[in-house]
Amino acid sequence: MKQVGIFVRFICSGILMLGTQALEQPNLSATSPPPQPPTTGTPKGNSTPGTTRPAIACKQTSKPLTALNANDGNDFTASPYPSFWFYIPYSQDDIRHAEFILLDAQERTTIYQITVKLATKTGLIKISLLSGSKNLLQPNQNYRWYLMLNCQGSNSDEPDAVVDGWIQYKVINSNLLHHQVHKLYKYIFYTKNHLWYDALNDLAQLHFKYPGDAEIQGAWINLLKQLDKEWVAPEQFVDAVSVSIHE
Numbered sequence: 001m002k003q004v005g006i007f008v009r010f011i012c013s014g015i016l017m018l019g020t021q022a023l024e025q026p027n028l029s030a031t032s033p034p035p036q037p038p039t040t041g042t043p044k045g046n047s048t049p050g051t052t053r054p055a056i057a058c059k060q061t062s063k064p065l066t067a068l069n070a071n072d073g074n075d076f077t078a079s080p081y082p083s084f085w086f087y088i089p090y091s092q093d094d095i096r097h098a099e100f101i102l103l104d105a106q107e108r109t110t111i112y113q114i115t116v117k118l119a120t121k122t123g124l125i126k127i128s129l130l131s132g133s134k135n136l137l138q139p140n141q142n143y144r145w146y147l148m149l150n151c152q153g154s155n156s157d158e159p160d161a162v163v164d165g166w167i168q169y170k171v172i173n174s175n176l177l178h179h180q181v182h183k184l185y186k187y188i189f190y191t192k193n194h195l196w197y198d199a200l201n202d203l204a205q206l207h208f209k210y211p212g213d214a215e216i217q218g219a220w221i222n223l224l225k226q227l228d229k230e231w232v233a234p235e236q237f238v239d240a241v242s243v244s245i246h247e
Contacts, residue, residue, distance in 0.1 A: 049161045057160040058151035061089035067163040070196040074166045077197040080136040083128040092118040097150040105142040123238035137169035208237045
């Protein structure tokens, strides 16, 4: 891991700008703990179901529905079309309806809404805002997102299990990210600069793309430890399909 930090320090030759503030050079190792992000002025999100009733309406599971995010889902992204990762302890046969929704900060306007068809087995899924959508994120604006599940055993129209969080899009000059050869460079850059939605997305994709890379797998396990979600480490990626879009 020390080699990662040395390598990144060597190839990083400039300073990127996040809004009007200078970004820090990514000179930490992949094992550093998550720093506290700048405040977005939003309350905490819920990475696992809170006041909903999955224990009553849904099938009993050994692991909970979980959003993979840092800082209680109150964080930044450098992408106008970010991705969100979730552990789903249910298969498509267990869920009557699954929906992801993105709202403005006041939760009055729906920015993006999709119905999700889950996989035939449990595991990690990725939900991405479609590139080219007319309702992309606007810079320096807070947005509230929800993933809501209705289980087969429920007779209510209210969701049985909900996870939620906040996201804010920051525009950056990412020229240094385009020509880097080390696989963990982007991940380290994102973590150093509080872009945790991107850090999680980048490392999750590397984790599944390079299962035999000990450095990447070690970074994945360490990140999950720091987020108190180490139990997610052995879970497999399962494909979920967005079956309808409402804009």
